[in-house]
Amino acid sequence: MTTIAAIPAGPDEVTHEWLTSVLGVEVTAADVSGVGTGQTGATYRVALTYAGPTELPYTLIVKLPSQDAAVRERVALGYKSEHAFYTDVAHTLAMPLPQCYHCEIDRDGADFVLVLADLAPAEQGDQLAGCTVEEAHLAARALAGLHGPRWCDPDWLTFTGATMPRPDVDFARGLGDLAVMAVDTTLGKLGDRMAAQDRDTLVETAALIGRWLLLERDRFSLLHGDYRLDNLLFDPDRTQVTVVDWQTLTVGLPARDLAYFLGTSLLPEVRAEAEGSVVDTYHRELVRHGVADYDRDACWRDYRLGMPQIPLITTFGFAFSAATERGDGMVLAMLERGCRAIRELGTLDLISELAG
Known part of the structure; x- marks a missing residue:
């Protein structure tokens, strides 16, 4: 038998x-x-x-x-x-x-x-190619369906399924140290293929991660943690999107997911022109899901503040995974786009201002 x-x-x-x-x-x-x-x-x-x-x-x-x-x-x-x-x-x-x-x-x-x-014939997003503005709006609406229904639910603070729970001071300090190490590893292997200003932005951002993780603790939700095109499946007519790969659950500032997606998935010139309207879509959907006392200005500031999610997750993934040719190209593209967004949105100045 x-x-x-x-x-x-x-x-x-x-x-x-x-x-x-x-x-x-x-x-x-x-x-x-x-x-x-x-x-x-x-x-x-x-x-x-x-x-x-x-x-x-x-x-x-x-x-x-x-x-x-x-x-x-x-x-x-x-x-x-x-x-x-x-x-x-x-x-x-x-x-x-x-x-x-x-x-x-x-x-x-x-x-x-x-x-x-099986979602076939839905198609996986292409991280290297980036996405259209219409696809970004779809992804933002879907993301609000993750954050909005259980916005600031206190059960997230004791949720044991997250790979990264909301950090306390000691955890944030330790993760900040690891972030510096991950950036050093990434630069040691890929730094010669990066622009000098991007290398500088990575180093400066890593130095602030420990403080960044402790900001705006009154707004939290469950995060996907790696919300990017490779983890989204689009119907052929690009009217629906489905989200997969839930191995990086995090508890923290919700807009970190949105910043990570837009900063890595839209080409920089497109992001600069369209990000305001996509943030509007995300905020409007949050309200539809019952989120109150959270205006659009606060949402925009959280979006700017969330940008360090890009170097944090991308350099961690690179430093602790086996290298591949496509993987290296994807990391370089994500970091180039993300570092530019950090600079253009004044994210590091905002962190310094909020951290005091």
Whole structure:
């Protein structure tokens, strides 16, 4: 008799028997093929054959941990965050998400599986190419559906599923030190491919991260943490967007997500012209979701203040991940765009002003 793994260790264990056990209907065949690049996880598309009529889809996406044991161990906290998101959080939000059919975790994140709706023919955003203004408005509306419904919910302050909880003074100081190290590592490997003014902006921003994390603590929400084009799927007609990859959950100033997205996803000249209208869209949607006592001026200031999310996440990701040619190009593009936004929006002066 075949033993069915509770959680598949790899694609060979994503069998029709296992799918039958988790979907609750008889699956007679499953054809598994890899999708995506799999830098922190392994993702597969599964074509299913059922024993009889069903309302379930005939293709699904199955996400497993990285098949590299070292990577799996390093990002186990991210798997725990994604599990917490889909099991405890997703149903409380108004964000466009793929339907989740099964999510399970064991061994402190070493074993993990997520079964989602297949959104094909939706297309992943292209971080290198950037997005259109219309796509930015779609993303901003979706983001308000993450932040708005549980704006300043005190439960976020004790939420254990975040990879980065809202920091206290000691945590902020330690993360600030790590930010400096991450920038040093990034500059050591990529600095000769960056403009001098961008290198200076990175160093200056890293030095302020510890203080920046402690600003405006009366406004908080759950953040996606890595809200960028590669984690967004757009319908072919570009009228809908769906958000994926919840391995970097953070609790902090909501507009950090918006700043990170616009600063890295719009080309600089386009961002400078369009960012005001996209912030308007985001703020209008927050109000629609019930956010009160938060005017547009405060939203704009928070957007400016949120820009250090770009170097923080981008240099951390680069410093602690395996390098690839596309990855290096993406990091350079994101940092160039982000550093320019920091300068043009006067973000470092604003941090100094607020930090006293």
